[in-house]
Amino acid sequence: MITRRHVLASALAAPAILRFGPAHAATTLKISHQFPGGTIDKGDFRDRLTRKFAEEISKRSGGELVGEVYPNSSLIKTTAQFSALRKGALDLSLYPMPYAGGEVPETNIGLMPGLVSTYDQGLRWKTQPIGKALTDFLADKGIVLISWVWQAGGVASRTRPLVAPEDAKGLKVRGGSREMDMVLQTAGAAVLSVPSNEIYAAMQTGACDAGITSSTSLISFRLEEVAKHLTSGAGASYWFMLEPLMMSKAIFDKLPKNQQDIIMAVGSELEAFGRKGAQDDDIEVAKVYEKAGAKVATLDAATVGKWRDIARDTAWKDYAGKTATCANLLKLASDVAA
Structure with a gap:
């Protein structure tokens, strides 16, 4: 017996079949x-x-x-x-x-x-x-x-630890963005612009002394194999x-x-x-690096504040000056409390 419900269902299904071919x-x-x-x-x-x-x-x-x-x-x-x-x-x-x-x-x-x-x-x-x-x-x-x-991110370093801005002087560092690079350069580092899946090779060849990237990438790309120091972002970080x-x-x-x-x-x-x-992974990364023999350091609020102060005077200002949209995005993001 064909009911009104069957007729309605067929009518509703028909356009879909006509538009997209077979239902499957x-x-x-x-x-x-x-x-x-x-x-x-x-x-x-x-x-x-x-x-x-x-x-x-x-x-x-x-x-x-x-x-x-x-x-x-x-x-x-x-x-x-x-x-x-x-x-x-x-x-x-x-x-x-x-x-x-x-x-x-x-x-x-x-x-x-x-x-x-x-x-x-x-x-x-x-x-x-x-x-x-x-x-x-x-x-x-x-x-x-x-x-x-x-x-959150941390730092894998093959030569010496990179914790505070003053540690950056003379190092070749991968930062992860133009703005992070500006901060590093202000702190005295040379910068290298490569995606995270290329940090290992750069550190292995000596083209890069330290790579800043997410905790997950610090693990997934096995950077503990080419690093002697880790700065963990588990407790606090200037890199998100x-x-x-x-x-x-x-x-x-x-x-x-x-x-x-x-x-x-x-x-x-x-x-x-x-x-x-x-x-x-913020927690796991320290275990992975300690097991590989690397020394692990952590960030505190005061050290994060030092990085932020440099960023405000350099990267933030530069970004806000790029376009009206940049300025608006930075203002709106700054309005979101920690």
Whole structure:
């Protein structure tokens, strides 16, 4: 017996079948990142986050969405991923935001030394005016922010410890962003601009004396093999990087509303996983380096304050002077209390 409900259901289903072909036809989303690959349960938490994301969007969409993860920059070179997202040539990437600073200077707000000093502060950006301003700006540049992921950082050094600004003099240091480089140069260091997956080779050859990067990268890229000293960011840090899961707006906008909603919901729910992964690695990194024979130092509030003072007078001023958007983003971010 054909009921009114059956007729309505058929009518509702028909446009979807006409538009997207068979109901079982899946949309495959390629997810790229620069970090070592693992499994959904083991390895770099950033790789695991992308695998959890892929699994969950498939489950919630009934298989209409499929995520394929490409670790180790195996699909697209590290620094090219942001541009590929903007053009619609890549679907998603878990990407260190300031890596895009050469193309879009405003993104350097994602690693402004001394601006963010706790995970709570960084994650509050999402619900504060800075969050709306940043997401609106990125959307205008062709990027949708899916998961907010913050990471504290530390320093692996092969010669001597780099804790306070005065320790930087004469060292060749990888900072991670243009603004961090400015701070290091003011402190007397020479700087090296390479993505985190190239720090090991730079330290191994002597091109780099010390690398500042996230706790997770300090572990995943095995920098303990080429370092004799670690400065941990577990207790306090002047280096917090925004490393979100981002999606091409051109690709996102083509999806039906229900699939967009699934992607945004899953992305938001994974933020707690991202925070825990980052904080767990802040603790784990000291154990890894101690086991390898490195000496571990920690930062205190006074030392972080020294770095922040330099940053305010150099990097912050320089960034704010770049564009009106930069000035506004810095002001809004500064309004978020630690």
